[in-house]
Amino acid sequence: MSKTREFDNVGKIIRLLNGINIHPAYLLLPFSLAALAAAFEGVGMGLLIPLLNGFLERDFSFIKELPYLGDAINMLPPTILVSDKALFGVLLGIFVVAFLLKNIIKYCSMLCMSFFTYRAIHHLRKQIFTRYVSFGKLYFDRSSVGRLSIVLSEFTGLAFQPVYEVSKHFGALMSLLVYMIIMAMISWKLTLFILPLFVVLHFSIKIIVRKIRTMSHQIAERGGALGKKSVEILSTIALVKAYKTESYEKERYSNISDQKSKLDFKSEVFQHMINPTHEVILLFALLLLFAAMMFLHVHDQSGSAPAFLVYFYLMYNAANKFGVVASLRNSLAKATGPLDEVLEVFEDNEKHFVKGGNKEFTGINNQIEFRNLDFSYPESRKVLENLSIEFEKGKVTAIVGPTGSGKTTIVSLLMRYYDCAPDSLFIDDTDIREFKLESLLSNIALVSQETLLLHDTLRNNIAYGLDKVSDEDIKKVIQQARLSEFVSQSPQGIDMLIGDRGVKLSGGEKQRVSIARALLKGSEILVLDEATSSLDTLTERMIQEAIDEAVKDRTAIVIAHRLSTIKHADKIIVLEKGKVVEQGGLDELLEKKGVFFELWEQQRFD
Ligand SMILES: Nc1ncnc2c1ncn2[C@@H]1O[C@H](COP(=O)(O)OP(=O)(O)OP(=O)(O)O)[C@@H](O)[C@H]1O
Numbered sequence: 007m008s009k010t011r012e013f014d015n016v017g018k019i020i021r022l023l024n025g026i027n028i029h030p031a032y033l034l035l036p037f038s039l040a041a042l043a044a045a046f047e048g049v050g051m052g053l054l055i056p057l058l059n060g061f062l063e064r065d066f067s068f069i070k071e072l073p074y075l076g077d078a079i080n081m082l083p084p085t086i087l088v089s090d091k092a093l094f095g096v097l098l099g100i101f102v103v104a105f106l107l108k109n110i111i112k113y114c115s116m117l118c119m120s121f122f123t124y125r126a127i128h129h130l131r132k133q134i135f136t137r138y139v140s141f142g143k144l145y146f147d148r149s150s151v152g153r154l155s156i157v158l159s160e161f162t163g164l165a166f167q168p169v170y171e172v173s174k175h176f177g178a179l180m181s182l183l184v185y186m187i188i189m190a191m192i193s194w195k196l197t198l199f200i201l202p203l204f205v206v207l208h209f210s211i212k213i214i215v216r217k218i219r220t221m222s223h224q225i226a227e228r229g230g231a232l233g234k235k236s237v238e239i240l241s242t243i244a245l246v247k248a249y250k251t252e253s254y255e256k257e258r259y260s261n262i263s264d265q266k267s268k269l270d271f272k273s274e275v276f277q278h279m280i281n282p283t284h285e286v287i288l289l290f291a292l293l294l295l296f297a298a299m300m301f302l303h304v305h306d307q308s309g310s311a312p313a314f315l316v317y318f319y320l321m322y323n324a325a326n327k328f329g330v331v332a333s334l335r336n337s338l339a340k341a342t343g344p345l346d347e348v349l350e351v352f353e354d355n356e357k358h359f360v361k362g363g364n365k366e367f368t369g370i371n372n373q374i375e376f377r378n379l380d381f382s383y384p385e386s387r388k389v390l391e392n393l394s395i396e397f398e399k400g401k402v403t404a405i406v407g408p409t410g411s412g413k414t415t416i417v418s419l420l421m422r423y424y425d426c427a428p429d430s431l432f433i434d435d436t437d438i439r440e441f442k443l444e445s446l447l448s449n450i451a452l453v454s455q456e457t458l459l460l461h462d463t464l465r466n467n468i469a470y471g472l473d474k475v476s477d478e479d480i481k482k483v484i485q486q487a488r489l490s491e492f493v494s495q496s497p498q499g500i501d502m503l504i505g506d507r508g509v510k511l512s513g514g515e516k517q518r519v520s521i522a523r524a525l526l527k528g529s530e531i532l533v534l535d536e537a538t539s540s541l542d543t544l545t546e547r548m549i550q551e552a553i554d555e556a557v558k559d560r561t562a563i564v565i566a567h568r569l570s571t572i573k574h575a576d577k578i579i580v581l582e583k584g585k586v587v588e589q590g591g592l593d594e595l596l597e598k599k600g601v602f603f604e605l606w607e608q609q610r611f612d
């Protein structure tokens with residue numbers, strides 16, 4: 007039979023702990039404290055027998071002859087040694103102190119363990135977050151944000167739950183050992199007799215735990231789906247409202263939540279079965295034990311009544327402690343699903359990393375060049391095909407073409423969102439893959455087609471990713487992006503909050519914030535992907551002046567459907583289905599009377 011799979015989770019947890027640079031040896035302190043607590047518990051339990059014996063016989067003088075304890079007691083002043091009451095007091099005192107120490111030490115052990123676990127969870131979350139942000143954009147194109155956030159917020163804790171509980175289990179194991187020793191000291195015959203009980207307990211718990219383990223995966227899966235659904239719906243609430251799909255979505259959400267709650271319950275059904283099964287088996291065992299005690303007492307005349315009483319008590323406690331030790335299997339089984347999900351984040355496959363090279367990017371000398379580049383997204387047709395285009399330094403190059411022709415994809419490759427094949431994209435004859443990502447991207451400012459805004463102040467949105475930006479600089483770009491009037495209407499000025507993903511702004515205002523952000527970055531390369539598509543013609547014309555000013559002496563790539571905005575471009579590239587169909591200056595293309603001319607004519611009266 008293969009080693010049970012719950013215990014594979016111990017290996018997984020150790021791998022995770024090593025992965026986050028926490029050595030499992032840190033567990034030694036709480037473990038040692040738990041062992042010490044068990045030792046004190048043993049002392050306390052061991053003292054119960056002389057206490058009861060003395061109490062029944064009204065004579066405590068025998069404790070002076072006991073091994074170890076007797077030696078210690080004989081060192082006390084003779085006045086105490088002759089008084090039964092005083093001896094009883096001493097014994098009771100030691101019993102109480104041992105009991106108190108056990109509890110104090112156990113508490114310290116638990117505190118150490120909590121501290122250890124919560125630090126471990128913090129480091130795990132930090133590492134997972136670091137991993138997430140290092141994954142390529144393609145990974146996020148194919149994942150759901152809700153699911154990723156559930157892994158971060160919930161599964162990290164659940165994966166380390168067994169660590170949190172392990173000191174409890176370890177403490178119980180130590181107590182169990184101590185009980186067994188005392189029990190064997192009282193009567194080894196009885197102890198041998200009841201050992202098979204623990205084997206029965208072990209197997210009955212194992213069967214239940216197997217059920218819990220399979221369910222843990224399903225629960226983790228449903229938990230992820232629930233997170234995914236809630237984030238999806240809450241972030242597209244306007245769509246839900248527009249299509250009046252509230253009840254439809256409510257139903258779908260309720261179905262997933264219902265499935266999860268039923269699974270949670272089913273898992274509890276098995277978990278709660280552990281204790282009663284345990285107690286019933288224990289009851290039969292105690293009856294057997296009672297019979298065996300009677301037998302020994304009658305036939306062997308062995309054992310005193312208090313010793314049997316203590317034995318009985320120890321036996322009951324030992325079985326309970328065994329239950330606690332065995333529930334380690336349960337908590338390990340429950341962690342299976344979350345552990346696997348968390349470990350998956352640390353696997354490198356399917357993460358679509360885009361790795362930079364070692365070269366520092368210091369700026370363009372001549373041009374950016376796409377050389378016979380082919381590109382397709384996974385499981386899709388070729389989006390760019392044998393693309394050969396150049397963007398010259400200090401010039402404005404426009405890309406036009408029908409929707410879906412691959413314009414944004416060109417920008418995404420330049421931004422290194424996705425990796426391209428080697429020797430297909432160059433900056434001054436150096437493969438773009440050789441540049442350090444940080445130095446390359448700090449030289450590109452992008453106004454993306456999709457406006458990306460944070461739930462923060464206007465100032466922080468504009469200055470995102472830049473350190474030490476003066477108010478003057480921010481005000482300057484706000485003016486350039488024609489946002490001054492909008493800002494002056496708000497009492498908070500640039501410290502106004504713009505809402506989640508900028509919901510408090512109009513489409514045109516959002517675009518202008520993105521433009522201001524790109525202008526503030528002031529990079530050598532400026533990329534504008536449909537940057538002014540939501541603006542009215544008047545505002546667009548005003549911003550165009552600011553952009554024309556900003557792109558002077560910079561290398562600019564401008565993508566636009568509205569051709570009036572690219573009139574001043576030095577070169578226009580016309581793209582269709584991922585291929586260049588025409589390129590050249592505005593006059594040259596108009597004279598050619600080809601594809602561009604047709605587009606131009608169509609828009610003349612717009
Ligand atoms: N992340 C992605 N995964 C898979 N396919 C994608 C992805 N992004 C874009 N595509 C596909 O690639 C093609 C080109 O898309 P792209 O966004 O480059 O077009 P575009 O020219 O910018 O269009 P538009 O003018 O509408 O912005 C489209 O057919 C699109 O469906």
Ligand SMILES: [Mg+2]
Binds near residue numbers: 413415455535
């Ligand atoms: Mg696009």
